Amino acid sequence: MSDFEPVIGLEVHVELRTRSKMFCGCSADFGAPPNTHVCPVCLGLPGALPVVNRQAVVYAMRAALALHGDIAEETRFDRKNYHYPDLPKGYQISQYQHPISTGGHLDVHRPDGSVLQVRIRRLHMEEDTGKSLHEGVPAGQSGVDFNRCGVPLIEIVMEADVHSPEDARLTLQTLRTIILYTGVSDVRMEEGSLRCDANVSLRPAGTTAFGTLVEVKNMNSFRSVQRALEFEVRRQGAALEAGERIARETRHWDERRGITFSSRSKEEADDYRYFPEPDLGALRVERAWVAAVAATLPELPEARQQRYVASGLTGYDAGVLVEDPPLGDFFDAIAGVPARSACSWLTVELLGRLNARGESITATRVTPEALSALIRLVEGGTISAKIGKDVLDAMVADGGDPEAIVKARGLTQISDEGALADEVRKVLAAHASVVEDFRSGKGKAFGFLVGQVMKATRGQANPSLVNSLLRKELGS
Numbered sequence: 001m002s003d004f005e006p007v008i009g010l011e012v013h014v015e016l017r018t019r020s021k022m023f024c025g026c027s028a029d030f031g032a033p034p035n036t037h038v039c040p041v042c043l044g045l046p047g048a049l050p051v052v053n054r055q056a057v058v059y060a061m062r063a064a065l066a067l068h069g070d071i072a073e074e075t076r077f078d079r080k081n082y083h084y085p086d087l088p089k090g091y092q093i094s095q096y097q098h099p100i101s102t103g104g105h106l107d108v109h110r111p112d113g114s115v116l117q118v119r120i121r122r123l124h125m126e127e128d129t130g131k132s133l134h135e136g137v138p139a140g141q142s143g144v145d146f147n148r149c150g151v152p153l154i155e156i157v158m159e160a161d162v163h164s165p166e167d168a169r170l171t172l173q174t175l176r177t178i179i180l181y182t183g184v185s186d187v188r189m190e191e192g193s194l195r196c197d198a199n200v201s202l203r204p205a206g207t208t209a210f211g212t213l214v215e216v217k218n219m220n221s222f223r224s225v226q227r228a229l230e231f232e233v234r235r236q237g238a239a240l241e242a243g244e245r246i247a248r249e250t251r252h253w254d255e256r257r258g259i260t261f262s263s264r265s266k267e268e269a270d271d272y273r274y275f276p277e278p279d280l281g282a283l284r285v286e287r288a289w290v291a292a293v294a295a296t297l298p299e300l301p302e303a304r305q306q307r308y309v310a311s312g313l314t315g316y317d318a319g320v321l322v323e324d325p326p327l328g329d330f331f332d333a334i335a336g337v338p339a340r341s342a343c344s345w346l347t348v349e350l351l352g353r354l355n356a357r358g359e360s361i362t363a364t365r366v367t368p369e370a371l372s373a374l375i376r377l378v379e380g381g382t383i384s385a386k387i388g389k390d391v392l393d394a395m396v397a398d399g400g401d402p403e404a405i406v407k408a409r410g411l412t413q414i415s416d417e418g419a420l421a422d423e424v425r426k427v428l429a430a431h432a433s434v435v436e437d438f439r440s441g442k443g444k445a446f447g448f449l450v451g452q453v454m455k456a457t458r459g460q461a462n463p464s465l466v467n468s469l470l471r472k473e474l475g476s
């Protein structure tokens with residue numbers, strides 16, 4: 001297999017979260033009873049005329065700008081013609097020659113810290129199709145729900161810069177995070193508001209020509225994208241090694257069987273006979289409008305990642321915060337403590353406790369201010385990290401102020417040398433045989449003695465002071 005290099009290009013559809021559809025006033029909401037969000041325009045009845053949804057254009061621009069695309073001065077719509085039961089017009093209004101945006105890129109941070117840059121070829125607007133229904137209809141029949149017909153989509157076509165199934169998954173996850181930040185879609189793969197097709201071919205390692213492309217469809221999760229591509233890379237590799245030719249085709253991923261299978265589908269129709277949409281004029285995109293849309297973009301994931309790394313976080317930790325905007329916002333509100341300990345208290349200690357209770361960071365009783373105060377108590381040596389975790393347990397359960405909890409429970413760390421020295425001597429007297437072990441070179445004995453002192457002080461002893469006092473008493 002190492003003789004071949006996979007070449008993967010991703011095409012992603014994102015459903016835009018507008019109130020109304022792309023070319024009519026029907027609601028674009030998901031989940032209504034079948035065929036209740038329809039009108040003559042989205043049903044393609046004779047004489048109905050489309051009107052472009054301004055909000056959808058703004059959303060497409062937001063996404064394009066977040067991906068560093070160049071917004072066209074003038075963009076046009078085209079008809080993509082094909083026949084399918086879920087497409088009442090017999091064509092889809094899309095963009096072919098003059099997409100709203102071309103170029104751009106996204107930076108994919110891998111777990112090992114390296115970065116893959118994936119270029120974007122184009123981003124265009126189009127309308128969604130309806131949905132075939134095979135459940136809730138009489139046996140042997142199929143229904144069609146046109147509610148989704150005409151819901152605005154953007155399609156993002158990437159260059160074939162990806163060379164492994166894992167990178168394909170990471171690229172898609174990175175794209176999802178960027179779109180999530182722009183607020184133009186809820187980008188849920190399982191619900192179909194983010195859909196991915198992949199073109200995959202193999203070529204002999206070290207060469208640059210492209211092999212025969214196979215398009216893989218029907219992947220419904222990030223994990224299935226990686227699995228489907230792993231299967232396809234293995235399948236094509238085995239075929240090439242056996243001297244077979246790869247057929248240019250569309251294959252569907254079967255999640256249950258874990259394989260791709262060849263499928264004749266509508267996309268294999270030779271030609272979509274694209275032509276300019278006669279019912280819609282060209283759309284002039286004034287530069288002032290582009291600038292106004294750009295000005296409304298929030299800090300984007302890449303900038304946030306860089307800010308976190310600059311503050312001292314590892315790329316991995318920064319990525320955890322960036323991927324989950326409410327978690328990142330919570331982190332940003334923690335004040336007056338070093339970034340690394342803030343991140344660890346938040347993502348390991350607090351999040352671990354919330355996950356165990358099935359709570360979310362947006363609903364917890366622990367405020368960023370209270371967590372900051374707790375971390376300061378630990379960092380300043382008022383309480384040990386161990387006690388800090390107990391206090392956090394109480395905060396997660398009942399809310400409250402860490403200083404008040406520490407005071408009420410008398411948990412302040414014992415850093416008084418005289419008091420601790422007494423405890424240390426008592427422990428040494430009570431464990432003479434362990435002291436013997438230590439003197440005869442058994443290193444583990446030291447840890448046991450530290451543990452005994454901590455136990456005797458109910459975890460309130462300052463651990464580094466216990467360490468130095470023990471060493472002094474033992475003369476080591």
Ligand SMILES: [Zn+2]
Pocket residue numbers: 021024025026037038039040041042043150
């Ligand atoms: Zn409509």
